[in-house]
Amino acid sequence: MSPLAPLYGLVLAGGRSKRMHTDKAALAYAGATQLERAMALLVAHVQRAFVSVRADQNEDPLRARFARIVDRDAGLGPMAGIIAAQHEHPDAAWLVLACDLPFLDDRTVAALVAARDPQHVAVAYRSTHDGLPEPLCAIYEPSSRPALRSFIATGRNCPRKFLIQSGIELLTLPDPRALDNVNTASEYAAAAGSLGEAREVSIELHVQYFAILREQAGRSEERLTTRARTARELFGELQTRHRFTLPEDRLRVAINSEFGEWTAPLKNGDAVVFIPPVAGG
Amino acid sequence: MFRFTTTDIDPATLREALAHRSCGGFCSFEGWVRDHNEGQVVTRLEYEAFELLAVKEGERIVAEALQKFGVERALCVHHLGSLGIGASAVWVGVAAAHRDEAFRACRYIIDEVKHRVPIWKKEHYASGDSGWVNCERCGADALPAAGHAHHDH
Numbered sequence: 001m002s003p004l005a006p007l008y009g010l011v012l013a014g015g016r017s018k019r020m021h022t023d024k025a026a027l028a029y030a031g032a033t034q035l036e037r038a039m040a041l042l043v044a045h046v047q048r049a050f051v052s053v054r055a056d057q058n059e060d061p062l063r064a065r066f067a068r069i070v071d072r073d074a075g076l077g078p079m080a081g082i083i084a085a086q087h088e089h090p091d092a093a094w095l096v097l098a099c100d101l102p103f104l105d106d107r108t109v110a111a112l113v114a115a116r117d118p119q120h121v122a123v124a125y126r127s128t129h130d131g132l133p134e135p136l137c138a139i140y141e142p143s144s145r146p147a148l149r150s151f152i153a154t155g156r157n158c159p160r161k162f163l164i165q166s167g168i169e170l171l172t173l174p175d176p177r178a179l180d181n182v183n184t185a186s187e188y189a190a191a192a193g194s195l196g197e198a199r200e201v202s203i204e205l206h207v208q209y210f211a212i213l214r215e216q217a218g219r220s221e222e223r224l225t226t227r228a229r230t231a232r233e234l235f236g237e238l239q240t241r242h243r244f245t246l247p248e249d250r251l252r253v254a255i256n257s258e259f260g261e262w263t264a265p266l267k268n269g270d271a272v273v274f275i276p277p278v279a280g281g
Numbered sequence: 282m283f284r285f286t287t288t289d290i291d292p293a294t295l296r297e298a299l300a301h302r303s304c305g306g307f308c309s310f311e312g313w314v315r316d317h318n319e320g321q322v323v324t325r326l327e328y329e330a331f332e333l334l335a336v337k338e339g340e341r342i343v344a345e346a347l348q349k350f351g352v353e354r355a356l357c358v359h360h361l362g363s364l365g366i367g368a369s370a371v372w373v374g375v376a377a378a379h380r381d382e383a384f385r386a387c388r389y390i391i392d393e394v395k396h397r398v399p400i401w402k403k404e405h406y407a408s409g410d411s412g413w414v415n416c417e418r419c420g421a422d423a424l425p426a427a428g429h430a431h432h433d434h
Contacts, residue, residue, distance in 0.1 A: 210329055211403070211416065254399070258337070280371065280400030281395040281400075
């Protein structure tokens, strides 16, 4: 059996954070930025760790504290970072992490590293949400480089599609929410709440769903345990879990069968309903 | 008074309940299920409500109308469940001493009910498709732009 290639790490911090409207790498959770947290997770498992940046981010103070690899091909999205890293160190395997995974923990990274197999071009987790590969918490072996290059040569740049067609086996996440990502301000508020200054004791709530939210959640009610302090934090949590399409600003919230405020504190036993745009008459 | 029904709305019975010797004017509004909306052929509607809060909010609207326009009696009945084309989805009736306040209170109630009461309407189209009114299009805009998102609508 051939020995494993040296493992290097890469945090993809070159995204535009369009829906967040602020740099995702700089978002703080429990006192550390997302970039610092991701780098700290990496260094425990890799020989060298880098931040993937766009050329115009190379001097950014947050990123300049770490070794960087600059994207070579604009317009390839996250694939640009992977390609640039492989170009710079073609003999390394790359543990690639997105910069919007606040729940990612050491256990998840360690299990990925332990599952490496030089027979396969990559090792990745299966998404909790759709069963497809999670390409941005994955290890790309050196053998993936020619395959990735020919994939891109055909005009494609979705790393997820690359992994699908590579036919690799997928791992099951030790914690189903470990790769839930954060794209909007309300998702961030919920994630920061549950990781940082969240309440210390969780509370039990009863949540009812109606209309489009009922269909998207696949249920009309649930009892859940949460550390969310407000309806806004709770919605952020559920929006991620149930893939709700309506943004918070299109909804109202009802607490104990009366219209309530997004910022009102939730109490144990509260009944919460998120109200989609109404259409009576 | 505001209430929901799952059986056919019968305007004659509802109107009778409002009649009173002190009232000289009666005005009603009925909302019917129409066969088209925004360029699509509609085959039926489905109404759903968060009844606990909807009844409270509906009652508040009716009480506001009584107070604001000085009318004597008002009633709003809204249908829940599936309705075919031509069916009556909502009925509002107001009885007052004079016609002007009856017209204005009736208009107020239906407008406020549409905007404030947690009732939702799903349209079923001739194409076989369906959609929650006021929810689907804005929802589509908010969907992740990622190339690997899969949508079946």
